[in-house]
Amino acid sequence: MTDRPLRWGIASTGGIAASMTQALQTLDGPTGAEVVAVGSRSPDSAEEFAARFDIPHAHGSYADLYADPDVEIVYVASPHSHHHEMTIDALRAGKHVLCEKAFALNAAQSREMAAAAREHDRFLMEAMWTWFMPAVIDLKRRIEAGEIGDIVVIEADFGLTVLDEDGRHRRPDLAGGALLDLGIYPIAFARYFAGDPVEVRALGKLAPSGVDATLGGVVSFESGAFGVFYTTLDATTTLGATIIGTDGQITVDPPFWFPSSYTIRVNGQQPENVVIPNQGLAHEAAHAMERIRGGFLESDVIPLDVTISTMEILDEIRKQVGVVYPGE
Numbered sequence: 001m002t003d004r005p006l007r008w009g010i011a012s013t014g015g016i017a018a019s020m021t022q023a024l025q026t027l028d029g030p031t032g033a034e035v036v037a038v039g040s041r042s043p044d045s046a047e048e049f050a051a052r053f054d055i056p057h058a059h060g061s062y063a064d065l066y067a068d069p070d071v072e073i074v075y076v077a078s079p080h081s082h083h084h085e086m087t088i089d090a091l092r093a094g095k096h097v098l099c100e101k102a103f104a105l106n107a108a109q110s111r112e113m114a115a116a117a118r119e120h121d122r123f124l125m126e127a128m129w130t131w132f133m134p135a136v137i138d139l140k141r142r143i144e145a146g147e148i149g150d151i152v153v154i155e156a157d158f159g160l161t162v163l164d165e166d167g168r169h170r171r172p173d174l175a176g177g178a179l180l181d182l183g184i185y186p187i188a189f190a191r192y193f194a195g196d197p198v199e200v201r202a203l204g205k206l207a208p209s210g211v212d213a214t215l216g217g218v219v220s221f222e223s224g225a226f227g228v229f230y231t232t233l234d235a236t237t238t239l240g241a242t243i244i245g246t247d248g249q250i251t252v253d254p255p256f257w258f259p260s261s262y263t264i265r266v267n268g269q270q271p272e273n274v275v276i277p278n279q280g281l282a283h284e285a286a287h288a289m290e291r292i293r294g295g296f297l298e299s300d301v302i303p304l305d306v307t308i309s310t311m312e313i314l315d316e317i318r319k320q321v322g323v324v325y326p327g328e
Contacts, residue, residue: 005034006289009071009095011062011086013040013049016100017077020127021053023281024075031293033285039065062086066093073123073292075285076100079168081175081325084109087124091116096123098288101188102180105325107311114304123292125284125299126307128188130257132283135276136192139243139250139262143193147266148245151194151225155244156186156256159214159230159237169233170209175325177211179317183231185257188310189241190219190227197221197313204321207233212323219313 008024010017017038024033035055040046043060050058059065066074066089073096076086080102087099097117103126104110117124130136143151160182168174169181191197197219204215216230230237241256242249248266252259261275291299298304318324 003030005030005032006292007034007036007070007072009037009039009065009068009074010035010049010055010077011039011065011074011090012077013038013042013045014077017049017075018053020075020077020281020285021049021055023279024285025053026279026282027286027289031289033289036070037065037068062089066090066095071095073098073288075127079174080180081105081173084113087113088116091120091122091124094120094122096288096292098125098127098285100127102175102184102314103307103311105175105180106315106328107308110304110308110311114308117297117304121297123288123297124304125288125291126302126304127281127284128184128302128307129281129284130185130189131192131302132287133258133278134283135252135259135262135274135278138274138276139252140193142264143243143245143250147247147264148243148249149247151223151243151245153226153228153244154190154193154241155228156189156241157230157237158182158185158239158257159232159235161236162233165207165209170207170211170213172210173326176209177207177213177318177323178231178233179212179215179314179323182233183212183215183229183317184310184314186229186231186241187219187227187313189256190225190229191221191306191310193243194221194225194227195223197227197309200313200316200320202317202320204317204323206322210323212318212321215317215321217317217320 037057046058202217214232239254
């Protein structure tokens with residue numbers, strides 16, 4: 001890879017696609033990013049998005065985006081019901097892929113996506129931006145240094161009031177429900193600090209459509225820590241997180257999934273408030289480009305096997321609360 005911007009194509013034109021495009025356009029310079037194309041099922045939507053962000057090429061289909069010879073890496077920003085198909089199609093077209101979370105509908109789809117990346121020698125990573133936030137990285141450094149002792153419990157929640165029964169959050173055909181859209185954050189947050197999961201126990205309440213409206217549970221980890229989480233589409237929660245250790249605790253200021261501050265309380269000492277600003281989605285994009293330039297096919301922060309095993313936890317939660325998507 002030469003010292004020139006890596007050329008990105010944006011697959012989809014929704015809110016998260018817009019946010020990532022804005023983030024990529026801040027990563028200028030010879031080893032930065034250049035957004036060269038956008039693709040959508042609607043030519044009008046692609047044209048409008050391209051004009052909004054001054055993107056040279058607008059494609060009225062995803063296939064045309066993947067076939068664009070100027071595109072080197074595709075950001076898959078569709079609803080997660082389409083991640084599997086879109087990611088595999090992009091990989092088969094020879095593109096690297098950064099795929100939004102939830103990575104897929106289930107672990108089986110995630111395995112197929114990882115296999116396709118390995119088969120075609122292309123980079124693939126789940127876009128879980130929390131793992132790349134400077135404040136979160138600093139937290140992990142301090143925890144690994146033993147500042148709050150051994151982790152006992154990590155508590156986190158994420159709930160938003162989304163009551164429209166016809167919206168994507170509550171539609172089974174779009175893999176709706178609180179878990180895959182919101183609940184993945186507290187679970188992944190706990191995993192980042194506690195390591196590999198062992199078991200999960202969950203309870204939930206379903207919406208009339210059959211997706212999970214509210215659920216909560218506990219994940220146990222090989223480290224001996226527990227992750228306590230809840231998520232809901234029925235109410236807006238406090239959006240906080242707490243990491244409790246044997247020698248102290250850390251309170252992560254909301255929103256915990258892209259925090260810019262936290263407070264550490266070590267037993268017997270005065271609380272310390274730490275402020276570390278972030279640049280949103282830019283951090284994960286910069287990491288993906290660094291790995292691609294280094295010749296790697298996956299992240300060393302969130303490897304594909306970690307993404308797959310997290311999806312296995314989500315599968316088990318859905319099994320316990322009784323959520324099944326069409327086609328499963």
